[in-house]
Amino acid sequence: MKHELMEILCCPMCKGDLVLTVDEEDDKEIIKGSLFCGKCNEHYPIEDGIPNMLPPDLRE
């Protein structure tokens, strides 16, 4: 995902803002990382450049 996507991503449960941690990125986008909601104390992973915004109980 591109950094600009942060502007429209939110926690799927509380709709709050997220904190981005980048583990791997190339010159175009973030490949691996996570998005953290402090209010819900929940991490949403970014894998293969795709943010997974499913609540933990729905994730595979």
Next chain:
Amino acid sequence: MTSITYRDKTIQLASHVYEPAEDSFLLVDALLENIRNGDRVLEVGCGSGIVSVFASDIASMVVATDLNPYAVRCAAGNGVTVVRTDLYAGLKGTFDLIVFNPPYLPTSKNERLGGWDDMMLDGGPDGRRTIARFLKGIRELLSQGGRVLLLVSSLTGVSEVRRSMQDAGLAVEPMLESRHFFEQLIVLKGSK
């Protein structure tokens, strides 16, 4: 890898991802009629990403969502910016154009097969279960004057969906229709 070509675009397909059919093409046609230069576009339940690929030429920003992990990978492979989420749960902000080709087939409990192949079709007992969830928070996601393009089938109950869109605070008009062997497809446009 299998691909499909519609108008001037070739879309790569994948297993467990909805294969674009008449409904997808009708929604592409409606999008191209409705989209304006610079629109911010959201596609919900994008599958292969075919509608978003067409939107990308004209929109200033396109983001697509899907619940299905195979679909988000397939759409990303087609160059679409995609988020794995339930409808638009992980998104905030407003959009000028929101498009959705929902699972709309009425499906009873014992017809349900489970799995991703089922989820892309299963609209619940009346075919409108996912549509109802989609419409619930849609007005907040639309900019002033923003539009929703929703594909429905005669099997889903067009007048019932129309009423639900009106109840969600949208002005509704039918846009495009196409008739098929066992159903009639229609794109309903809802404006804020």
